Amino acid sequence: MRRLPQNPLVQPADVKPSRSDHRVLGAFNPGVAQLGHETLLLLRVSETPAGAEDEWLSSPIWDAERGELDVVRFRRDDPDVTEVEPRGFRHRGLLYLTSISHLRLARSYDGVDFTVANTPALFPSEATEAFGIEDCRITRLNETYWITYKAVSRDGICIGLATTRDFVTYERHGIAFEPHNLDVVMFPEQIGGDHVALTRPETWIAEAPAMWIARSPDLLHWGRHELLMKPRPGKWDSGRVGASAVPIPTGRGWLEIYHGATPEHEYCAGLLLLDREDPTKILARSEQPILRPTEPYETEGFFGGVIFASGATVRDGKVTLYYGASDDTTAAAEATVEELLSTLPAG
Amino acid sequence: MRRLPQNPLVQPADVKPSRSDHRVLGAFNPGVAQLGHETLLLLRVSETPAGAEDEWLSSPIWDAERGELDVVRFRRDDPDVTEVEPRGFRHRGLLYLTSISHLRLARSYDGVDFTVANTPALFPSEATEAFGIEDCRITRLNETYWITYKAVSRDGICIGLATTRDFVTYERHGIAFEPHNLDVVMFPEQIGGDHVALTRPETWIAEAPAMWIARSPDLLHWGRHELLMKPRPGKWDSGRVGASAVPIPTGRGWLEIYHGATPEHEYCAGLLLLDREDPTKILARSEQPILRPTEPYETEGFFGGVIFASGATVRDGKVTLYYGASDDTTAAAEATVEELLSTLPAG
Numbered sequence: 001m002r003r004l005p006q007n008p009l010v011q012p013a014d015v016k017p018s019r020s021d022h023r024v025l026g027a028f029n030p031g032v033a034q035l036g037h038e039t040l041l042l043l044r045v046s047e048t049p050a051g052a053e054d055e056w057l058s059s060p061i062w063d064a065e066r067g068e069l070d071v072v073r074f075r076r077d078d079p080d081v082t083e084v085e086p087r088g089f090r091h092r093g094l095l096y097l098t099s100i101s102h103l104r105l106a107r108s109y110d111g112v113d114f115t116v117a118n119t120p121a122l123f124p125s126e127a128t129e130a131f132g133i134e135d136c137r138i139t140r141l142n143e144t145y146w147i148t149y150k151a152v153s154r155d156g157i158c159i160g161l162a163t164t165r166d167f168v169t170y171e172r173h174g175i176a177f178e179p180h181n182l183d184v185v186m187f188p189e190q191i192g193g194d195h196v197a198l199t200r201p202e203t204w205i206a207e208a209p210a211m212w213i214a215r216s217p218d219l220l221h222w223g224r225h226e227l228l229m230k231p232r233p234g235k236w237d238s239g240r241v242g243a244s245a246v247p248i249p250t251g252r253g254w255l256e257i258y259h260g261a262t263p264e265h266e267y268c269a270g271l272l273l274l275d276r277e278d279p280t281k282i283l284a285r286s287e288q289p290i291l292r293p294t295e296p297y298e299t300e301g302f303f304g305g306v307i308f309a310s311g312a313t314v315r316d317g318k319v320t321l322y323y324g325a326s327d328d329t330t331a332a333a334e335a336t337v338e339e340l341l342s343t344l345p346a347g
Numbered sequence: 348m349r350r351l352p353q354n355p356l357v358q359p360a361d362v363k364p365s366r367s368d369h370r371v372l373g374a375f376n377p378g379v380a381q382l383g384h385e386t387l388l389l390l391r392v393s394e395t396p397a398g399a400e401d402e403w404l405s406s407p408i409w410d411a412e413r414g415e416l417d418v419v420r421f422r423r424d425d426p427d428v429t430e431v432e433p434r435g436f437r438h439r440g441l442l443y444l445t446s447i448s449h450l451r452l453a454r455s456y457d458g459v460d461f462t463v464a465n466t467p468a469l470f471p472s473e474a475t476e477a478f479g480i481e482d483c484r485i486t487r488l489n490e491t492y493w494i495t496y497k498a499v500s501r502d503g504i505c506i507g508l509a510t511t512r513d514f515v516t517y518e519r520h521g522i523a524f525e526p527h528n529l530d531v532v533m534f535p536e537q538i539g540g541d542h543v544a545l546t547r548p549e550t551w552i553a554e555a556p557a558m559w560i561a562r563s564p565d566l567l568h569w570g571r572h573e574l575l576m577k578p579r580p581g582k583w584d585s586g587r588v589g590a591s592a593v594p595i596p597t598g599r600g601w602l603e604i605y606h607g608a609t610p611e612h613e614y615c616a617g618l619l620l621l622d623r624e625d626p627t628k629i630l631a632r633s634e635q636p637i638l639r640p641t642e643p644y645e646t647e648g649f650f651g652g653v654i655f656a657s658g659a660t661v662r663d664g665k666v667t668l669y670y671g672a673s674d675d676t677t678a679a680a681e682a683t684v685e686e687l688l689s690t691l692p693a694g
Contacts, residue, residue: 093554094554095552127574128574152552153552154552154553154554155550155552155553155557155574155577156548156550156552156553157550157552158572173571174570174571174572174573175570175571175572175573176570176571176572177525177570177572178524178528178546178548178559178561178572179548179549179550179552179553180527180548180549180550180551180552181525199525201503201525201526201527202526202527202550202551203502203503203504203526203527203549204527204549204551205442205499205500205501205502205503205504205526205527206501206502206503206526207440207441207501210502212525214525215568216568216570217564217565217568218564218568220570220571221562221563221564221565221568221569221570221571222568222569222570223521223522223523223524223563223567223568223569224520224521224522224523224567224568225505225521225522225523225524225525226521226522227474227475227502230502
């Protein structure tokens with residue numbers, strides 16, 4: 001794929017914090033939608049308390065009962081503090097994150113130059129969102145946009161559901177997938193009378209997290225789950241795999257852009273081709289990634305070595321893939337559907 | 348509760364192995380149903396290759412592609428073998444179980460004296476069942492019995508669904524809950540137009556596995572998940588909790604017999620009272636277990652210190668609770684609904 005020369009398209013400095021006492025750490029992993037002539041991103045905006053001193057670790061946590069944000073602080077040299085890494089730490093065994101994320105709208109008429117809203121689109125409000133709302137995907141079905149997002153709390157990572165028709169007002173529909181689940185992407189049309197979604201449950205038994213596929217009569221309730229695709233030992237997607245973009249209908253099948261990571265956490269994008277009538281059938285899969293972190297904004301930053309593809313637009317056969325780079329900025333790359341398909345072996 | 352003097356009611360010696368080259372290790376954790384005047388148990392029957400020598404570890408695994416059972420063997424002193432315990436071990440990091448379970452029917456006219464069928468009712472047949480089928484629950488809705496069971500494989504523990512009307516023929520309905528889930532128990536009637544189930548997802552983030560509640564339009568697809576109840580630090584159910592019996596409708600609410608365990612794996616039974624109209628509301632919960640392992644068949648055996656309640660009959664206000672004892676036998680205890688309710692504080 002060809003990276004846009006304007007990359008990164010959105011950076012933390014482009015985003016106003018949701019509160020004056022916080023600063024923005026990242027604007028990344030966007031859900032992507034087309035509304036009229038516009039390209040819309042629902043960015044994951046991660047924030048941390050401003051002015052955090054070097055000797056303190058801070059964790060912002062949404063208190064759903066009191067309806068306000070708490071900031072918990074520990075001294076870095078507290079002997080009860082363990083497993084400190086950029087994204088989180090533990091205190092007396094309990095997990096804390098160093099930032100909290102919400103979803104923020106960014107709009108563009110050319111898909112390159114984005115205007116970021118000054119206030120959140122979806123902010124944590126439930127106990128299941130105490131650690132934040134992250135990494136949404138957006139699927140349009142008729143006039144409604146269905147948003148699946150990671151609801152993160154100490155009770156687990158599960159999939160929250162919201163809808164909008166205009167990206168001005170949003171309706172929440174609770175938890176569609178129990179813990180532990182992430183990277184849920186719905187297909188843009190029904191298949192054999194069912195709604196279909198790619199999912200990514202996690203279990204301590206499995207050697208490495210795999211993609212599953214689920215069906216639904218109404219997008220709220222899901223079942224008839226099947227294992228779809230596992231990581232491949234020794235390859236670029238050996239550590240974990242998950243759906244990235246909404247599947248694109250093509251003459252050869254559903255073209256799914258997915259992400260894979262190594263156990264060392266290098267995240268790349270690759271392709272999967274699924275049968276149009278029976279998407280549990282895999283027709284082809286990228287031997288090599290179509291996008292691997294090489295540019296400075298992809299290899300350096302909050303968490304370097306990460307290309308996390310999270311949505312795409314398709315216009316006149318051209319795919320623009322949006323992705324989070326290094327867990328802090330948003331970038332994009334382009335290719336035609338034909339170019340992408342040509343990288344896959346004949347199905 | 349009063350234990351039946353005939354306990355244990357079913358023992359491994361009462362069960363014919365499903366194959367001549369295997370022996371039965373356990374007949375426990377039964378799903379329970381009433382069909383006419385009969386009490387039916389769908390026992391979890393665990394089997395292991397017969398004549399396994401002391402220096403070998405054997406793991407029976409269902410190969411769904413070839414449609415047959417494999418037995419994998421490793422020398423106990425193999426340096427690649429780790430984490431050996433009665434139920435399983437690892438080889439080069441990969442998990443193996445020492446037994447494989449299927450479901451076996453046992454019938455009784457008095458609920459005490461059971462005749463065990465000579466052949467399995469449900470035997471592993473899918474890749475998701477490679478390590479076995481375990482710990483089912485049975486809920487009757489109209490004339491159909493819905494069976495939720497643990498499908499265990501290296502891809503995770505998930506919930507398989509089957510139905511029967513006569514316990515002679517069974518129909519499978521695939522996976523109703525993705526990994527990692529167990530202890531799924533459906534309510535015996537719709538509430539507010541929805542089918543409802545208690546579930547037990549597992550996630551590495553949560554300190555201890557909790558019970559959730561889910562809703563469904565059709566028993567096949569589930570959503571609108573909510574966290575229901577967490578383990579309580581310092582109490583008998585501090586390590587994990589899960590639904591045991593089908594909720595019993597009473598004048599005070601839904602009476603749910605659940606199981607709780609300590610981090611040291613002592614499993615007990617306790618009570619939960621849920622609002623009749625809104626079962627996400629907890630009205631009362633046992634401070635002390637109603638059943639704790641004290642008898643020799645509960646404290647000694649394959650995995651001692653375990654009372655795993657898994658189903659109950661209710662006749663004329665009398666509850667007979669069936670449970671797996673020490674992961675190898677089946678026992679029962681009785682009390683009236685009134686006696687059980689009287690142990691709970693006023694709601």
